[in-house]
Amino acid sequence: MTGEHDAMSGSNDELLHAYHDGELSRLGRWRFERTLRHSPALQRELASLRQMRGALQALDGTADAPDLWESLRPRLAGARAKARDGAISEGRGRGIIWWLAPLGAAAATAAVVLAVYGGFFASSPATGGTLRWIDSEGRSVMVLDDDPDTTIIWVLDGAMEGAARGGRSDVV
Amino acid sequence: MTWYRAAQRAAAALALLGLCAGAASADPQKPKDPGKGKAIQMRMMVTRLSNDGSGVDPGAKELENKLSSQGIRYDSAEVLQKKRLKLGVDEVRTIDLPNGRKAHVRPLHQGADGVLMAVDVEGSSKADVRAKPNHTVIFSAGPYQDGKLVLSLEPVDPE
Numbered sequence: 001m002t003g004e005h006d007a008m009s010g011s012n013d014e015l016l017h018a019y020h021d022g023e024l025s026r027l028g029r030w031r032f033e034r035t036l037r038h039s040p041a042l043q044r045e046l047a048s049l050r051q052m053r054g055a056l057q058a059l060d061g062t063a064d065a066p067d068l069w070e071s072l073r074p075r076l077a078g079a080r081a082k083a084r085d086g087a088i089s090e091g092r093g094r095g096i097i098w099w100l101a102p103l104g105a106a107a108a109t110a111a112v113v114l115a116v117y118g119g120f121f122a123s124s125p126a127t128g129g130t131l132r133w134i135d136s137e138g139r140s141v142m143v144l145d146d147d148p149d150t151t152i153i154w155v156l157d158g159a160m161e162g163a164a165r166g167g168r169s170d171v172v
Numbered sequence: 173m174t175w176y177r178a179a180q181r182a183a184a185a186l187a188l189l190g191l192c193a194g195a196a197s198a199d200p201q202k203p204k205d206p207g208k209g210k211a212i213q214m215r216m217m218v219t220r221l222s223n224d225g226s227g228v229d230p231g232a233k234e235l236e237n238k239l240s241s242q243g244i245r246y247d248s249a250e251v252l253q254k255k256r257l258k259l260g261v262d263e264v265r266t267i268d269l270p271n272g273r274k275a276h277v278r279p280l281h282q283g284a285d286g287v288l289m290a291v292d293v294e295g296s297s298k299a300d301v302r303a304k305p306n307h308t309v310i311f312s313a314g315p316y317q318d319g320k321l322v323l324s325l326e327p328v329d330p331e
Contacts, residue, residue, distance in 0.1 A: 043192065044182065070248050089321045112179045123219040126284070128304040128306075128307035129286070129301060129302060129304065129307045129309060130301065130302045130303075131299060131300075131301050132299075132300040132301065132302060133299060133300040134297060134298070134299040134300075135295040135297065135298045135299070136296070136298075137297075137298075138305065139296070139297070141297060144242040144243075144244075146242060147238060147241060148310060149238075149307055150238045150307070150308045150309075150310065151236070151301060151303065151307070151308070151309045151310070152239065152240075152242055152244070152309075152310045153297055153299055153301075153309070153310065153311050154244065154310075154312045155297050155311070157312070157314060157320060160262075169192070
């Protein structure tokens with residue numbers, strides 16, 4: 001046994017495992033099978049390897065661990081589909097943003113221009129007068145500029161004022 | 173090459189002379205700030221408003237219309253002072269009001285968009301107002317007798 005075992009060269013051992021695993025080319029497999037026919041030691045070793053594989057396969061088949069692949073596969077497919085859709089929508093979003101960016105910039109610029117020229121500077125020509133600052137030292141004051149030709153700065157002089165304006169004397 | 177360099181130098185000298193001449197001639201023609209050194213004219217009127225039934229002076233009719241259109245209604249308006257003021261920028265004019273108070277008027281700037289003026293009515297209000305020509309700024313100036321004083325200021329078109 002020992003002599004037979006020693007007779008099996010290291011290269012034959014490697015070839016045996018390669019043959020067992022189906023890794024040899026057609027020519028290599030033919031050569032090894034020729035050697036195998038003349039070597040009972042190799043035949044026993046091969047039989048041992050095949051028994052070990054069978055035992056492992058049997059062990060795998062009886063394992064208690066559930067096979068989750070069938071349940072995971074649809075989820076993976078769905079996840080891939082979502083990722084793909086997300087990438088597409090993101091790409092579309094970027095496209096929209098790319099289109100909207102100059103429009104947004106133009107709109108913002110127009111808003112600023114309207115706010116500055118239409119709101120601030122245009123108020124003076126529209127009314128003909130602009131009140132820039134006022135201090136009535138705590139007195140009640142009305143600023144009336146509805147009339148484009150007139151600006152009225154009217155400090156209310158107590159109860160008499162309200163009565164004179166035809167309103168309640170205690171209301172400013 | 174020599175004549176070429178000489179021509180270059182001559183052209184550069186001519187250009188420099190032209191620039192200097194242009195700057196010198198442009199400076200005297202530079203338009204002056206209309207708000208500087210030019211008298212600012214404005215109409216000033218002090219009016220007493222009341223409800224004593226005496227009626228509205230003809231000279232105060234327009235004022236009464238302006239006030240009543242904004243909801244300020246008195247049945248009587250009497251013109252107490254009326255004059256045209258001529259002021260320089262930053263010149264302060266003090267108006268003595270019949271109720272003992274004073275009003276100070278100070279033009280700050282005159283431009284295409286009107287006259288910016290600071291007005292201080294003692295005991296009433298202080299304000300900075302910009303007004304175009306013929307735009308009336310009306311300040312209430314405190315009680316007077318049984319009514320109320322009003323100060324009106326109206327810039328006049330410089331033309």
